[in-house]
Amino acid sequence: MKKTLLLALLMVWAMYGAMAQNKVTGVVRDTLNAPLPGVSIRIKGSAQGTTTDVNGQFTLTVDPNATLRFTYTGFVAQEVPLNGRTTLNVILQEDTNELNEVVVTALGIKKERKALGYSVTEVQGEGLTQARETNVMNSLAGKVAGLNITAGAGGPGASNNVLIRGVSTISSTANSQPLYVINGVPMENTRGAQPGGQWDNAPDLGDAVGNINPDDIESISVLKGAAASALYGYRAKAGVIMITTKSGKGNGIEFNSNFVGEQVMDLTDWQYVYGQGSNNIKPVSATAAGQSGGSSWGGLLDGSLVPQFDGVERPYSAVTDNLSKFYRTGNNWTNTVTLNRSFTGGAIRLSASNMDNLSVVPNSSLDRNTFNLAGTFDPINNLKIDARVNYIIEKARNRSMLSDGAGNANYQVMFLPTSLDVNTLKPGWNPDGSELAFNTGNSWATNPWFAAEKFVNDTDRERLISSITARYDFAGAYYIQGRVGRDHYNDTYTNVVPTGTAYRPNGSMSLTNTSFTDMNADVLLGGTFTASDFSFAPAIGAAYRNTHTIATTNNGNDFNVPFVYNIPNLRNKGFAYTDTQFEVQSLYGNVEVSYKDLIYLTGSIRSDWFSTLATPGVNNKLNTVYPGVNTSFVFSELWKPSFLDFGKLRLGYAEVGQATDPYQTQLAYSFLSGTIGGNALGSISNSTIPNASLVASSASEFEIGTELTLFNNLLSLDATWYNKISDGEIIPVTTSTTTGYTGAVLNSGSMRNRGFEALVTARIVRDGKFNWTTSLNGSVNSNVILEMAEGTDALPMGVSRTGVGFIQHLEGLPAFQILAYDYKYDENGNIQYLESGIPDRGELTPQGSAIPKWTAGWNNEFSYKKVNLSFLLEGKWGAKIYSGTDYYGYFNGLHKATLENREGNFAPAGSNTVTEASSYYSNLVQNVSSLNVESADFIKVRQIILGYTFGSLFDSKIKSVNISAVARNPFILMRKTDNIDPEGGYSSAIPGIELGGIPPVRSFGVNLNVKF
């Protein structure tokens, strides 16, 4: 592919010849005197011209009496007659009409907003840096209509679930997330393995986009629909998020410091009437206390002295603040220095940033250092080189275990008996270093202090994202651009179950090293022709991608020397190695035709060839073609009543797709890691039944929308209706385990997302001193799975630890249905009971989707002189969540509902059996798990920023200072869940299941920004 690029460049190069006349030099600036790079300069009446370099400078050989036309997207065009001058200083005025703003579209091409036949939302980088998130994508929550972001309960550095216009695929976890494109280079946002199975008990190991330093981001463009992202073909099915990072600009130093304190919100509302114990009896001995270590089925809390697990007698009274005693006040301190320097023919920007996050979970932290170097320069006229390097070192210490309780401090502290003080479990270990067990009836009930301090769940990532782009502009308004990007990281994940752990006394360890390399290269050749009022811009391109992942795991159990945690010290060792590679080659073309500023029509086509479809001996089709077309009709050019400033109608249709994973087309054998008596252990490596006739899936989407500006820019509206059908979904159909496989990969199934999204912005007060802008965005998305694979109507996605709450895709219903058992009814609708008096288990029924149908964000920005205030609210409605926390609240006698008939007998009158409350309630939620399915509706305050900006200080040695008080997620204004955060799911891949995560965290702090 490198050859291809070189060849194309050379061929074009050979055709290029210079034509000489007079030499004119000059510089183009904006009204603030900042140089403007990339301004297009045309000799009027000719197709010849040039563009300014990174310092706004240009050189042109031209007739001395020619007139030059300067155009730059976002600025008013200007014509300058030379009149014999050989040097020029041109100032361009910014176009105040926001609809002329420039947005970054597919392949990194900047276009005027009015030309787009589809919906794009752009978010500026400054909105991401004051009130921060450790994963920058979480900052977009509530800001973009149709974008649904859920951060989950995994803590700092965890991955998130980003949905654009609903669930994008029926296929399980892979490729369900949007494509991220950084400066034109696609980036694979690989998430670490997600807990979602019943017995999963693992931390969230984060993702790739979360590493990006928000200080480096210039802007983020969200390409929502297929029409916008059609040129990304097979990568675009879940939408595309284009991130543009900052380039060198002017000279100066900028320093930003952000410090926030973090605190958990205790949303529990447990009963504090009865204490630890069982059978309504207070523990009578240390043994009894140890055996009931997880149970609040004891006697009435009467303050009497009662023996606890350690044999010490303490008052038998309510302990209501275990969460605030266990979780510490965390903090997050980020410091960033940015240096900018411009010189003749180029500019560089260097930033260095350190983020130091001390999590609310004791002994857990995230430390991230990022270095970003961006250089732009023009080695010769009309050739622009843009080279970027982003180096990231991230260390996460003790990522929290999620879901199940073993080694999971969150789980254990959540379900402590009502009369047990978490501080009495300190330090968490015995003098010999072994776990101080407080719940001897269950060795998996790890002491939370021991879990936090002694378990190890560390990740280390070293990552280099590099890219180089070369663009050559010909005099005749053609250009050729080549781009190569490489994203490489090495991850190390260390997991240690320490010596002395109750459930694994001799300990165990696993160490995984992953090397990930993603190469992307593309070449684009384009031009613009104008003929009277028509403009015609064709472009063709090709792209190549190779992704290679190698992972090595060493693991084992039983440390020879206790308390020393390294692989050679393990008595029993295991080993695993995987090597996964795939390649995609693509060709595409795009044509834009416009007539005046009235109508724009764009058509595109892309074909992708996939290595993942190749099968030995089978000559199957390896490519899929994705067409797209869209148009923008600026009707205000024809009809402009007094109230209308601007009006546009847009229409788009496109097909986009989704690739398949490698190695799914053939049966393969491999070896297990161990040997037995010297004999190798052969096995089949496929867990799903191979399919030699796979094809890539595709989705087609139609959208229609409008953009209006009314009443002299007082009000603007951007609204879209869309209808997207995904077909030939690559479904790992879950087969019966009796096939020997967990599933079969089939092209089957289809899904529809249909919805409406709108953004209304009102500039309510604009009097110069005081300004108030309010904007409301909202979306409604109706998702339905139209068809599943032949022979099945369900695709299981996840199972709660409780074993009675399920997440599945079901035919005829929205994706990610929560399934739970209902009551059992007779034909007259009466609830059926077992002999014990416990309600019988009825049908497993869908309870609703885990994905909200309605989302809304409301942002307000006020400014008065140098003071600015903003706040952002977000709400989501229509989703459900299965609460494992409430299940165990019933199970352990913590839930308030368990107070009813607490000391009574639930067996029917006349029965000779006795059913105690503990048996009744724990079986109730096991039999009727729909009781723990709750509405996940909420309204939250996402962020509040109050800032003050000082002008230049100390004789302009300091250009500006901004100091802000910031808050992230400070309040939950509305929720319907009993004891949990409605967004508290622990898996970013499988929404709707909740248990054992970190409670929601609020943060308050200050941000200081100084420019020198």
Place this chain on the structure above:
Amino acid sequence: MKKNIKSILMAGVSTLLMTTSCTKDFVEINTNPIAYSSNNFNPNFVLTTAQLTYAGSTDFAYDTWRANLIYSSTMIQGLAALSSYWAGDKYMLTPWYTSAYWERAYDEQIKRIVDVVESTRGKEEYNNVHQVARIWKALAFERITDLYGDVPYSEAGMGYYSSILYPKFDSQQFIYQDILKELDEAVVALDASGDALTGDLVYAGDINKWKRFGYTLMLRAAMRLTKVDETTARTYVEKALNNTFQGNDDNAKIIHDITGGRETQNRNSQTFLDGGQEHYYVRWSKTFIDFLKATNDPRLKVAVTNLYPTTSTVQNAAFVTNAAAQKGLPNGKDLSGVAGRDVSSDPDYTTIGDYSQPHPAMIERDAPTFVLTYAESELLLAEAALKWGIGGSAAEHYKNGVKASITYLSQWGSALTVSETEAEAFANAHPLVIASGPQQIAEQYWVQTCTSFNFYEAWSNWRRTGFPELTPVNYVNNATNGTIPRRFPYPTAEESTNPENYRAASAAVSGGDLLTGRVWWDAQ
């Protein structure tokens, strides 16, 4: 301008040509570099793994822990447990434990053994591999159907070969008939001068031993049908006569290996050593110890006390082997502190450490897993002789069985060796009495399968014969109304992954798809 358009086109065309010509590497790129295809992979490698996983899952003894120990061992009163999650001890239903065997067996055993059978079918160079795989497949399916009843059989494990995604459930009657037919064909087709088995964990490639194994398994499978189809049972027993195991040297067992960690270490041992305090809270059942003590049985060697006197996982070197000191833990006890239920309400209670446990040699990480033993074979022959008057003297087979059941203990380790003389003396002192023959035989079979930790088999034979006569426990909120469970319910996961077949099978279970339902051969 024309020149430029031409150059653009040429660049475009050359790009296109170069791009499309690159796809010839795609097959190579899409071939997993660390995997093999059927062209270069020897099926013996997979047979080895299928043998190993019959001894239990490579994933931390997943099925052995739940099905063999938590349920079978306690229901059959070989072991007893105080841990609250040992649901079998108290006839509680924990669905994700009763489904464990199904989940692991089809994935880890059936997928592999079916692949060996299918990939060697009709290949002369792999004839013996093919026949041994057929025998092993019969063995694997016998246990699955014994635990659940009607199960996917003919279409199971065929996901790749027949693209069957939703296998039908075959009736247990059909499965047993086919197992017997398969065994009959395979033993005949085995050829001692044919291809060598490599990586055979059971007999190191000894084809004659494999023939005897095939016949002994045929004997066991045939005898399973005595309650429902005596004709078939007798037909196949007669085929097996004189072809079965000849001594303890023929015992089929898998010797585990410490070096491979969880993948290769003994599954029962992993549970005892690395489980959730099983080392402390799980003991020999009072029923089992009392039975041995009643006759001062030399097999009391399997029991020791105070190996784990406390919850510490460090073994006490001064554990007590004295037969008189042995004491079993009553089933159905807990640590609740509630009178009658709590272990301390056992009249014999002193400390938990004083209850007998398996000898440390039996929970070594490289201890063997016994698959099928000579003692079982002889006891079944005794039963056949008693029932039908075929195959020699019932009393002689019985004596051989009892004796072998004592002397085989040395295969656990030399610490459990009982001399030939002592075994002979015990067998002579406790001969078969015709009137109580069926009970005596079944009781000895129970002792044999308990001491060899093959609790699955102990449970099956009890269900078939009704012996030993066990007194059920009646724990609060048990799921069986105080009766010993007779099968495992079908895994509810099949309801969503194989709904039609599951629903039909579930509805057809005699007595309901419950712990109290019955499999076909367990007719009332």
